[in-house]
Amino acid sequence: MGALVGRAALVLALCVCVYGIGASLYGARTGRREWVDSGRRSVYALAFIVTVAFGILELAFLRSDFSYDTVANTSSLTTPTFYKAAAVWSSQEGSLLLWLLLLSLWSSLAIFLTRKTLREVVPYATAVLLGFGAFFASMTVFLATPFATTHPAPTDGAGLDPLLRHPSMMIHPPMLYSGYTLFTIPFAFAVGALITRRIDAEWIRATRRFALASWLFLGIGILLGARWSYAELGWGGYWGWDPVENAALMPWLIATAFIHSIMIQEKRGMLKIWNASLVLASGTLAILGTFLVRSGILQSIHAFGASTLGTPFVVLIVVLVVGSLYLVISRREILRSENRLDSLLSREAVFMLNNLVLVGLCFVIFWGTFFPLISQALTGSKAAVGPPWFSQYTVPLALILVLLSGVGPVIAWRRATPANAKRNFRVPVLAALGTLVVLLGFTHTSSKPFAIGMFCAAAFVFGSVGQEFWRGIGARRAMSDESPPAALISLVRRNRRRYGGYTVHIGMAVLFVGVAASTAFQHVSDVSLRPGQSTLVGGYRYTYEKATSSVISDPNSTGAILTLGAVMDVTKHGHRVAILTPSAGYYPAPDTSQGPIGSLIGGETTAHIGLQAGLRRDIWTAVQPDIDPLQPLITQGNKLVPPAHPEYAFILLAAIAKHYVNSSPTASFHLMNSPLVTWIWFGGFIVFTGGLTAMWPTGGQRVRARYLARVGRDLQRA
Amino acid sequence: MTVIGVLVVFALLGGVVWIVGGPLRAAVGTREAPDDGRAALEAARDAKYREILDTDMDHRTGKLSDDDFHELDRQRRSEAVEILRRLDELD
Numbered sequence: 001m002g003a004l005v006g007r008a009a010l011v012l013a014l015c016v017c018v019y020g021i022g023a024s025l026y027g028a029r030t031g032r033r034e035w036v037d038s039g040r041r042s043v044y045a046l047a048f049i050v051t052v053a054f055g056i057l058e059l060a061f062l063r064s065d066f067s068y069d070t071v072a073n074t075s076s077l078t079t080p081t082f083y084k085a086a087a088v089w090s091s092q093e094g095s096l097l098l099w100l101l102l103l104s105l106w107s108s109l110a111i112f113l114t115r116k117t118l119r120e121v122v123p124y125a126t127a128v129l130l131g132f133g134a135f136f137a138s139m140t141v142f143l144a145t146p147f148a149t150t151h152p153a154p155t156d157g158a159g160l161d162p163l164l165r166h167p168s169m170m171i172h173p174p175m176l177y178s179g180y181t182l183f184t185i186p187f188a189f190a191v192g193a194l195i196t197r198r199i200d201a202e203w204i205r206a207t208r209r210f211a212l213a214s215w216l217f218l219g220i221g222i223l224l225g226a227r228w229s230y231a232e233l234g235w236g237g238y239w240g241w242d243p244v245e246n247a248a249l250m251p252w253l254i255a256t257a258f259i260h261s262i263m264i265q266e267k268r269g270m271l272k273i274w275n276a277s278l279v280l281a282s283g284t285l286a287i288l289g290t291f292l293v294r295s296g297i298l299q300s301i302h303a304f305g306a307s308t309l310g311t312p313f314v315v316l317i318v319v320l321v322v323g324s325l326y327l328v329i330s331r332r333e334i335l336r337s338e339n340r341l342d343s344l345l346s347r348e349a350v351f352m353l354n355n356l357v358l359v360g361l362c363f364v365i366f367w368g369t370f371f372p373l374i375s376q377a378l379t380g381s382k383a384a385v386g387p388p389w390f391s392q393y394t395v396p397l398a399l400i401l402v403l404l405s406g407v408g409p410v411i412a413w414r415r416a417t418p419a420n421a422k423r424n425f426r427v428p429v430l431a432a433l434g435t436l437v438v439l440l441g442f443t444h445t446s447s448k449p450f451a452i453g454m455f456c457a458a459a460f461v462f463g464s465v466g467q468e469f470w471r472g473i474g475a476r477r478a479m480s481d482e483s484p485p486a487a488l489i490s491l492v493r494r495n496r497r498r499y500g501g502y503t504v505h506i507g508m509a510v511l512f513v514g515v516a517a518s519t520a521f522q523h524v525s526d527v528s529l530r531p532g533q534s535t536l537v538g539g540y541r542y543t544y545e546k547a548t549s550s551v552i553s554d555p556n557s558t559g560a561i562l563t564l565g566a567v568m569d570v571t572k573h574g575h576r577v578a579i580l581t582p583s584a585g586y587y588p589a590p591d592t593s594q595g596p597i598g599s600l601i602g603g604e605t606t607a608h609i610g611l612q613a614g615l616r617r618d619i620w621t622a623v624q625p626d627i628d629p630l631q632p633l634i635t636q637g638n639k640l641v642p643p644a645h646p647e648y649a650f651i652l653l654a655a656i657a658k659h660y661v662n663s664s665p666t667a668s669f670h671l672m673n674s675p676l677v678t679w680i681w682f683g684g685f686i687v688f689t690g691g692l693t694a695m696w697p698t699g700g701q702r703v704r705a706r707y708l709a710r711v712g713r714d715l716q717r718a
Numbered sequence: 719m720t721v722i723g724v725l726v727v728f729a730l731l732g733g734v735v736w737i738v739g740g741p742l743r744a745a746v747g748t749r750e751a752p753d754d755g756r757a758a759l760e761a762a763r764d765a766k767y768r769e770i771l772d773t774d775m776d777h778r779t780g781k782l783s784d785d786d787f788h789e790l791d792r793q794r795r796s797e798a799v800e801i802l803r804r805l806d807e808l809d
Binding site for chain 2: 009
């Protein structure tokens, strides 16, 4: 019954989208309010229907209903309940449904929030959002339905990919998809505004908030993905310049540029063409990112592999690009700047430079990501570029970006005088120079110029933003006689955009310090050890104390049948620093061809790292046990398990695991110590705290009343 | 089970028609009043107030000299006055 209702719900969702597009456009053309309202309600109805469909699928996963093909392919009886819930979006079909769900929910919120504003723009924006809805609904109806069933149902499923059995998988995809789907909202409102020629302050106010929300969610999603990579993939990195990672980063960079440049339009009426282009580009890049994950066109650990979804996505992207170009070109008259740049020594100028760097970064990443396709088109063979290629261009650009994030806050809008600039740059420059002297004089970092540059740039940011907070608190106290903490709170509360933005800059500087330090000063070693043996990595002694094993009771709660691990003692100068317990989980094979014992552990293998994270340094290990010596025992054991009692396989497997521990087995270790990795996560946390502060709606009534009175007095005098 | 499923589908369809058709049932033929631009002007006014506040903050935190501040503040307040005047014209 569930599958029938689910399938019907998706068909209904498609019909609602098509109806809503028609109703909205008809209402917009004729000015008939009831059709516009009906179109808006179609978005709510879409959210309702898709929620029902998603609930049915989620329930099927939680009940392990293997009559659903997608449940059978991505879940199993042994998959822990927590991961069964997250397994919904591990498949192509389920994740498309999640996309549609989040799109419909965020669109409903946006349409609800703007129900009394942007009256001319909203019907077109509604039509565009429902257009995206129709596209994804048609995908789930015609090309990748999550409600395909098989009868009779298999007794067990293939299980969730072990790599996805990490807590962040519960929240990483919804965050990432929230970011992607939220990007369609500023896109839709930009299309609506361009069609109706209403690129005004009201549009800016609505679009800025939606852009900020999408930026925030996508950023959280990207960071959670990095954390997953660091903690789960067994290579110790958090960013590999993988196409899917890049696909998420590109719209985020463009949105960062937009969030800055829209302020110039808001204050000065400048950069209208640029802003319209940025917001349309970020929406298109969000769809491009979704396409990369789903089409299988580029190799990625995060992608779903080859599929039939590529062509429809290409068609959609072409429509978005051509439509965006047409709208911007045909509306160029209303997009003319109202003012010119007054001075190169102004915040506008810094923002423009920041925009160029961000777009440059995006272009570099775009080129590197699509290089395999470009090279194939030009030479006939697919050639990929690796992390060194990306670093060659992105590192200097990131350095400039961090530096600019320290310059912007201390420069005034429109114009800054050299005397003011001299006064305002003194503290940040001294902070940067002081850092340089300390680094060169007291540390061994001189061989890493880019890392030193980044530390100095970050010190510059801390100096400039710290000075801003200090002066702001001083100004606040001069007015109100508050204590410093109270003055800080009032300062931020009354100037959320400004100080939220500054907090983001601090967070980015902290994050980049973490990236620079952990990249430049990381020590890595791959070694094979027996229990009792040790090795030295970057001044730390790693000693393989003993092997460990467990059957069924996976210490990592991922549902691994067999877990083989190691106890690793880490010391420095004879003092114990950490005891780590990395392990490898072995999961069941999809079939029984490897015998009753072999099949229990013949599926995927995944590493569970041992990590001691610290503010100064992370000690990180991954282990790959050598189970070749166990193969004869497994083969022998397979013969001993009676077909009538397959559960005996677990008893024999426990005996084999015990033998493994007692045999002093050799294991391969990936050992690493990286400085300041925690700063990346901490910096990310600061960034998003700042983002939330900047996004939070301002009360503003008192302020508004005060200024109304003030401007009102002027009006009487005028 | 299939019968219940079909009934649920019809209930969903009914719910959707009810939600979407509500405005059409309630007000047939209502014409939308032409947009007089008030909302856009109000947004512009709020943005201008924010700009005045920003200039004030820039001055207090030493990014603007007294002369520059007075000039910019006067300019922005006269722009706000102009927006208020246009808003008044709509009343």
